[in-house]
Amino acid sequence: MGAKTSRPSCTCCSCFSDCGGRCLLRLLLGVVYFFPWKFGSVERDRTHLEDEPNTKVVKGIVTSCGNDYGWIDDCVFFSTDVVIGAMTLRAGDKVLAFVEEDPLSRELKATEVCIFSVQDAPKEADSKIKDLSACVSNVKKNIIYIADEYHFYLDSITKAILGFMPYDGDWLDIEYSVVQGSSKIIVHSVKATKRRRLEEAHVTSINRREGTLNHSIFFTLDSLHLPLGYTPFVGHMVSVVMVQSMRPNYSWRAISMSPVTEAV
Known part of the structure; x- marks a missing residue:
């Protein structure tokens, strides 16, 4: 695993072929379908996978890859033996991955990865996913308040992918759904506006x-x-x-x- 710390310019990954790949892809897409989602990270059981508090399902882009490892969004490491399907991954590919956070080192590692395409996404005319570009009005621990109207919990994996801890006044682009009858929102993806x-x-x-x-x-x-x-x-x-x-x-x-x- 010594290669983990180096990020060379991309070469083709030798992806792992698995006869159960289609089953996992259907499982991942089932997670996507069950929770409103649109090109952002998704979560099972609202905030975390059941009995796995340090795991999330996320969507990202392969930013670099080697013969036996790669990186998603420059912050999530994966080895090619966890890639499902016969298709070769390349830099720029969109993928779905189960991501775990090491509780001690706080490093992010994908335990399962499969390629994602727009055709895989379910078509829902009444999707409740909303887009919002707004200013952070307050931060209390890991609770982010947006425009004094909404708030959400920023878990450590989403924070690591975002790349920084939001601060009062920061502008964020958020894909979210509203918790009915509450000012709390479920964040599916978040990034700095600029x-x-x-x-x-x-x-x-x-x-x-x-x-x-x-x-x-x-x-x-x-x-x-x-x-x-x-x-x-x-x-x-x-x-x-x-x-x-x-x-x-x-x-x-x-x-x-x-x-x-x-x-x-």
């Missing part, structure tokens, strides 16, 4: 736990992903990943930051 990478930026201010980059990008140390042992200071040149976020005088929030090493 996400950008900036290769070079200067730390222009830091006040207690908050700061700015280039006088125009906001960050808070409490929600910023940093390399182990690194602490930003005013004047540092850094590369950042940022998301659209609404805050007085700012429209972007940095979610990760790493120092730019100057060439000697």
Whole structure:
């Protein structure tokens, strides 16, 4: 499993052929059909698979692959012996996967993977899935409040796939269904409305736990992903990943930051 930590440019995966592949595909699609779904992650028993609190069914895209392993959405690892069906997986393929989270390392690993196509999705004219682009109004632990109208629980697997912990003011694109008679929603997929990478930026201010980059990008140390042992200071040149976020005088929030090493 030493190859797990490296993500080379894609070569074809040698997929595992299984006579039970069609049965599993029907099982996965049965899960999709039972719960309203549209091109996003799905969940069995609302939040978790029964008796498997660290497992979810998700839909994603193969972002890299090798001869005996691959990655879904750059964050879910899978080995080719868990791929079902004779079709060869390639980067860009849409897949359905059972994903487990290691309770200690928090790493995500797929235990079963099968390719997904638009034709596999059930056609439901009265689908209750809704799309929403909204601003986070409040965050309490892992409960995300949207526009003071809805709220949802952000489980660790969805958070890992999202790539960051939402913060007050962040804009999110959400596919959801409403829990009848409640302000709670079931989230099927969530992503930042806008996400950008900036290769070079200067730390222009830091006040207690908050700061700015280039006088125009906001960050808070409490929600910023940093390399182990690194602490930003005013004047540092850094590369950042940022998301659209609404805050007085700012429209972007940095979610990760790493120092730019100057060439000697």
